[in-house]
Amino acid sequence: MERLKRDFSTISLVMIPVAIAINIAIGQLVYTLKLPLYLDSIGTIFVGAVAGPWVGALTGxxxxxxWGLSGLNPAYTAYAPVGMIVGLLAGIFSQLGWFKVWWRAIIAGVITGLVAALISAPIYTYVSGGVTGSGTDVITAVFRNAGFGILPSAFAQGVSSDPLDKAISFFVVWLVVRGLPLRFLDRFSRAEDLR
Amino acid sequence: MIQLTNVTYSYPRAETPALHDLSLQIPAGQFCAVIGANGAGKSTLCATLAGFVPHFYRGKLSGTAKVAGIDIAGSSLAELAGTVGLVFSNPFNQITGARFTVREEVAFGLENMGVPPAEMAPRIDEMLRFARLSEQADQSPYALSGGQQQRLAIASVLVMRPKVLVLDEPTSQLDPIGSREVFSVLRDLAATDEATVFLAEQKLEWVAAFADRVLVLHQGRLVADGPPAEILASPTLSQYGLEPTRYTQAARAALGAGFRPQHPDLPVTLEQAVEFFR
Amino acid sequence: MSSTPFSLYIPRDSGMHRLHPLTKLALVGFALILGLFLPGDWLTYLAFVLVILPLAAWAGILPRFLPAVLKTALPIVVSLFLVQGLFWPGGTPIFHLGPLSLKQEGVTFAIRSAGRFIMVISSFLLLTFTTRPDGLMLALSRHGVPNSIAYVMLATLQIVPRFQAKANTILDAQRSRGLETEGNLFIRLRALFPLIQPLLLGSIVDIEERAIALEVRAFGRAGPKTSLLMLHDTPAQRVVRWLLLLASLAIIGWRVYLGLAA
Structure with a gap:
């Protein structure tokens, strides 16, 4: 309980809106650069890393x-559990010290991506009939054509993009954490897990 | 109202203390300014009076610091919030972001203190008039100019009726017009004699214009303390990396060139300069 | 610098707008339950016509609401018919398109899924278009949602537009310095890092000050909080909210009784 109170300090609460704004701004930047990625959870992963799994989960x-309720993309609201898991896992991997070494951060990203794909597949299947409305739906089509069910095909679609996407995101957060002054990291409850 | 006894403070991971054996008494109603070069410890002193040293920055604080009878180290930021108000340089970062209009932004502190809504409205209106923001009451805080935002920050803190108002270089990030707007609000505040104000400032002309008392900080130590006319005209000012006001500089230049004034006191304000050169 | 919050709220003086935020939330929640749990292929479309459209019309926002629904739904609906309609394994062909064919089962599935998706997104859009975010958060914090969550939600809505503007400024600045943002995948990926760095590090420095500003305004104080903003509730609305909750539970119960595959 005491730990939780420290995690949810005012500075963490101030960090959350900034992290979400970073998610959205970078997500749109990636879209502008026409990259086949999302990179829309870098802020969430950063918060998970510096303030622990619970604050990370809340951020996601x-x-x-x-993002959904702002009206920009209402479907995002339905995928809120995925964002939550990404923040939670980032916090857990940070606790395990995996943000201290770059290649561990990348592995943590791959694992997080696999879990994200696992959780988003049933949501896609139920809420939008197994498609995402983006280019990666081609993969769903290939798997459907090969005789796979809707859920496995949606999962295959997720696996094709999520692990790479999260690996890059985790790596970016590792870079950022490494570049931050210790004086600033000290403000957060989980500084000792990071460097 | 403010009482510091042998206060020494070091930031975490810092080798040398930012404040060094500071002792100080400021009575209620005084407008006290602290001057000093960058890194002299002005901001740290402001942060100490508002409780952010040690409660936010952590680090090591020794000696006792009391504001309005409350021991800073022994209380929490939440307890100090209504007692000490703090305004700092960046106007943008002082907007909470959680309210959509100027009026609601001023209300934020009162809401957190649980002030009844019926009591809130007149207090907010009065404060908006004082800060000259009545016309902007229904605008977004983000739509204001820097000077307006800084007056909003002052209003938002003053509306909570703190016993002490601490201002940490409130105009250092404003343009000249914005600075003047902020100083004219501070001048009104100084004129009331009720508010206890502690102002850290680099612009000595403004300090000379309305401070009752001036402190000089140098490398974390209190090196001078007295009335503005005495401190600001003192020849030791440049030793502490401070430049005298242009009135003092002009008077010194005139003395050097052989000018013999009727009153030998060096001027620090425009009015005194007029007297000096009469 | 943008001063419009990141929200599509459309101010109107309608009966729908004047409802207590919780009543609107209950209405939208009910619409969401209809979308997610109505059985069969067509009932969701009926719900869209009989529940969503009248509410949007009552709020006086139809001309902006319908294009927004269409814009969000279109990519998903098109993809649904292409992916599930054309590639349904072992389905019954009803229409041939060169080497491909539209399958009966796939089309039925696409119709059902599209109806569900349209209900989900139009419910959320209805809430967004008719509800002031601060009113909604106030109502929620009066009913047990922590104040800090309300702060986070509202602050986010105001920060996002500024970050979007900042991101575009950084993008333009880097481009004018000769950073290549076009070209192959690797070049574009490499272009991303100099864009992300200033965005993240620059804002992290501001966070300390923003936290201090909140503390100064008694944000961390325990005990009851008040609000300048007033919410108007009526006994009738309270009854309606309970009825909507019961109706939602009834719909879920009906669906469970029929079996989730129905």
């Missing part, structure tokens, strides 16, 4: 809720 959850 609210990020999707706000």
């Amino acid at each position: 959850l609210l990020s999707n809720l706000i």
